[in-house]
Amino acid sequence: xxxxxxxxxxxxxxxxxxxxxxxxxxxxxxxxxxxxxxxxxxxxxxxxxxxxxxxxxxxxxxxxxxxxxxxxxxxxxxxxxxxxxxxxxxxxxxxxxxxxxxxxxxxxxxxxxxxxxxxxxxxxxxxxxxxxxxxxxxxxxxxxxxxxxxxxxxxxxxxxxxxxxxxxxxxxxxx
Amino acid sequence: xxxxxxxxxxxxxxxxxxxxxxxxxxxxxxxxxxxxxxxxxxxxxxxxxxxxxxxxxxxxxxxxxxxxxxxxxxxxxxxxxxxxxxxxxxxxxxxxxxxxxxxxxxxxxxxxxxxxxxxxxxxxxxxxxxxxxxxxxxxxxxxxxxxxxxxxxxxxxxxxxxxxxxxxxxxxxxxxxxxxxxxxxxxxxxxxxxxxxxxxxxxxxxxxxxxxxxxxxxxxxxxxxxxxxxxxxxxxxxxxxxxxxxxxxxxxxxxxxxxxxxxxxxxxxxxxxxxxxxxxxxxxxxxxxxxxxxxxxxxxxxxxxxxxxxxxxxxxxxxxxxxxxxxxxxxxxxxxxxxxxxxxxxxxxxxxxxxxxxxxxxxxxxxxxxxxxxxxxxxxxxxxxxxxxxxxxxxxxxxxxxxxxxxxxxxxxxxxxxxxxxxxxxxxxxxxxxxxxxxxxxxxxxxxxxxxxxxxxxxxxxxxxxxxxxxxxxxxxxxxxxxxxxxxxxxxxxxxxxxxxxxxxxxxxxxxxxxxxxxxxxxxxxxxxxxxxxxxxxxxxxxxxxxxxxxxxxxxxxxxxxxxxxxxxxxxxxxxxxx
Numbered sequence: 001x002x003x004x005x006x007x008x009x010x011x012x013x014x015x016x017x018x019x020x021x022x023x024x025x026x027x028x029x030x031x032x033x034x035x036x037x038x039x040x041x042x043x044x045x046x047x048x049x050x051x052x053x054x055x056x057x058x059x060x061x062x063x064x065x066x067x068x069x070x071x072x073x074x075x076x077x078x079x080x081x082x083x084x085x086x087x088x089x090x091x092x093x094x095x096x097x098x099x100x101x102x103x104x105x106x107x108x109x110x111x112x113x114x115x116x117x118x119x120x121x122x123x124x125x126x127x128x129x130x131x132x133x134x135x136x137x138x139x140x141x142x143x144x145x146x147x148x149x150x151x152x153x154x155x156x157x158x159x160x161x162x163x164x165x166x167x168x169x170x171x172x173x174x175x
Numbered sequence: 176x177x178x179x180x181x182x183x184x185x186x187x188x189x190x191x192x193x194x195x196x197x198x199x200x201x202x203x204x205x206x207x208x209x210x211x212x213x214x215x216x217x218x219x220x221x222x223x224x225x226x227x228x229x230x231x232x233x234x235x236x237x238x239x240x241x242x243x244x245x246x247x248x249x250x251x252x253x254x255x256x257x258x259x260x261x262x263x264x265x266x267x268x269x270x271x272x273x274x275x276x277x278x279x280x281x282x283x284x285x286x287x288x289x290x291x292x293x294x295x296x297x298x299x300x301x302x303x304x305x306x307x308x309x310x311x312x313x314x315x316x317x318x319x320x321x322x323x324x325x326x327x328x329x330x331x332x333x334x335x336x337x338x339x340x341x342x343x344x345x346x347x348x349x350x351x352x353x354x355x356x357x358x359x360x361x362x363x364x365x366x367x368x369x370x371x372x373x374x375x376x377x378x379x380x381x382x383x384x385x386x387x388x389x390x391x392x393x394x395x396x397x398x399x400x401x402x403x404x405x406x407x408x409x410x411x412x413x414x415x416x417x418x419x420x421x422x423x424x425x426x427x428x429x430x431x432x433x434x435x436x437x438x439x440x441x442x443x444x445x446x447x448x449x450x451x452x453x454x455x456x457x458x459x460x461x462x463x464x465x466x467x468x469x470x471x472x473x474x475x476x477x478x479x480x481x482x483x484x485x486x487x488x489x490x491x492x493x494x495x496x497x498x499x500x501x502x503x504x505x506x507x508x509x510x511x512x513x514x515x516x517x518x519x520x521x522x523x524x525x526x527x528x529x530x531x532x533x534x535x536x537x538x539x540x541x542x543x544x545x546x547x548x549x550x551x552x553x554x555x556x557x558x559x560x561x562x563x564x565x566x567x568x569x570x571x572x573x574x575x576x577x578x579x580x581x582x583x584x585x586x587x588x589x590x591x592x593x594x595x596x597x598x599x600x601x602x603x604x605x606x607x608x609x610x611x612x613x614x615x616x617x618x619x620x621x622x623x624x625x626x627x628x629x630x631x632x633x634x635x636x637x638x639x640x641x642x643x644x645x646x647x648x649x650x651x652x653x654x655x656x657x658x659x660x661x662x663x664x665x666x667x668x669x670x671x672x673x674x675x676x677x678x679x680x681x682x683x684x685x686x687x688x689x690x691x692x693x694x695x696x697x698x699x700x701x702x703x704x705x706x707x708x709x710x711x712x713x714x715x716x717x718x719x720x721x722x723x724x725x726x727x728x729x730x731x732x733x734x735x736x737x738x739x740x741x742x743x744x745x746x747x748x749x750x751x752x753x754x
Binding site for chain 1: 312313316317320321322323324341372373374375376497498499501502503
């Protein structure tokens with residue numbers, strides 16, 4: 001069966017150790033995590049993990065079942081790229097001298113719709129949010145000018161369909 | 176406290192007045208509030224405050240000192256499996272905690288309700304590589320249903336309440352609570368409220384009638400249906416409902432190793448064991464039935480063999496409580512996601528009574544083949560050297576099938592499951608999923624304490640026996656009247672069997688040069704006997720069963736016997752071998 005990129009969204013309680021518990025599910029099955037990010041969700045004290053994996057359709061359902069089985073997990077979903085709006089952020093640190101010596105670099109920044117976050121006498125930092133190919137292209141474009149540091153965030157994503165977490169929590173309260 | 180608002184509670188059950196006590200005392204009071212009167216454990220530095228309180232509460236809470244922390248977990252498991260209550264094991268930090276891991280993993284894979292409490296170094300020392308510090312939360316995470324580290328005394332009541340609720344509800348499992356030493360010493364105002372729900376956790380899916388109707392429709396159409404049941408029937412206390420279902424439906428039924436004893440051996444619907452060393456008929460007919468009804472079982476690989484050739488011709492109905500088991504190994508045509516006590520009752524009500532004489536005749540025909548090729552030899556051997564089968568048959572004779580039988584892992588386990596008779600549920604205590612050698616001796620201690628009025632016979636191989644042999648000390652000190660049978664073939668028999676069949680008889684490290692087991696038992700002041708001749712067996716087993724005290728019987732069996740039938744690893748259930 002063909003592997004595909006899936007975005008797993010997990011709504012959880014805020015408990016120490018849950019990150020370990022969720023990553024252990026992937027470890028046990030020898031599945032590599034492409035990216036992982038977590039933050040508080042739209043609901044206070046409910047956290048949302050966004051995990052990107054490349055696996056088969058058969059495996060993704062089983063993984064999500066195992067995640068949802070964890071006591072502190074409220075709900076887990078998985079989606080294909082078509083079903084989500086997703087972005088990644090990247091930061092690029094470049095020598096300041098490059099900005100002044102190489103006129104071309106200014107065109108690269110402009111064309112890629114990147115933002116300059118900070119400029120100092122030694123270096124400047126560019127930020128770019130977008131799809132993987134876009135942040136990757138900018139990295140390739142900047143590389144010849146001496147990229148001092150590069151970092152890219154995990155994928156963050158929202159789904160096109162509704163999640164209904166508040167309803168799930170509500171049914172519990174009224175039960 | 177952060178988690179407070181998330182736990183549904185009923186204040187009416189709370190203890191009356193707030194009381195200022197230490198965290199350690201709170202642990203004991205929580206156990207008492209949960210109805211615990213018996214725990215297993217081993218003391219050490221980081222758990223000493225709790226042990227000090229145990230000393231004060233010893234008239235209400237009995238602590239059994241095992242000889243190793245692994246023994247405490249297996250004893251707690253044995254206790255849980257015969258009593259249906261949550262087993263409790265206590266250990267100190269570091270090595271005490273890591274020694275629990277095998278038992279926890281065993282309880283996780285066999286769905287045994289257990290709460291483990293470990294001491295931890297003081298919270299100011301966490302992460303400093305302090306003496307006997309280990310990250311037991313990190314270590315136990317993949318093998319616990321839930322775990323939690325308590326660093327403040329005030330967290331104790333709520334977390335303990337959650338621990339018991341989680342361990343026993345839904346599909347049961349082990350929970351580990353790690354408590355730092357400072358949290359054990361600190362004082363706080365104690366009050367206890369049992370946990371009645373956690374918002375992110377739904378232990379019991381509600382029965383969907385359309386699933387029931389769909390299952391009924393398949394059952395009504397079936398010509399050659401087969402039921403395979405697992406431990407879910409026992410955990411759901413659905414034995415009677417299950418029996419009623421079988422009797423009305425007329426469907427032949429076979430069990431997984433952990434389902435054994437849910438239905439009496441003598442029940443006419445009981446067609447034996449499925450899986451690697453199961454019976455010939457139910458294994459072969461798995462691939463001939465037109466409907467397979469799986470009840471509270473999870474299609475383990477030892478049951479299914481090669482999944483690509485498993486029951487492909489059949490429609491499959493899966494009665495299951497745990498959503499994560501749905502379509503995990505075998506894709507079901509109909510899943511009834513619910514407690515099987517509810518789903519079985521609903522299905523039984525809606526089906527018509529039926530009989531399948533031609534189909535049952537198929538089982539009988541295959542049973543006769545197994546009888547001739549395997550069972551005859553196992554139970555009525557003509558050559559010298561006792562067989563495991565006849566030894567178990569002799570135990571049947573003297574216990575009348577009324578005993579709790581505890582087994583370890585290996586050939587003796589398979590022989591026992593094949594030949595032991597059971598009249599009552601919760602009577603087969605064994606390590607199924609994890610296959611933990613060393614399980615039986617400590618598990619028998621707990622099994623006896625969980626069902627003190629019952630006869631408990633542990634049947635163990637000479638290999639596994641020596642993995643936890645030190646628990647003879649616990650049996651002696653705590654005067655636990657278990658009967659211990661070691662079926663000694665001076666080999667790690669199951670591995671040797673595989674070496675014989677699949678590795679050209681290269682017996683790499685499977686021959687055991689054994690000590691004098693009778694002398695060892697006597698060293699622990701346990702009455703002991705050894706038999707090796709057929710004519711001695713009857714009297715020796717009779718004497719053991721008649722004893723009111725712990726008793727050890729070594730039965731020297733033939734060295735190179737094999738357990739058949741056998742489905743080689745990765746082969747189809749249709750490829751079951753009789754020799």
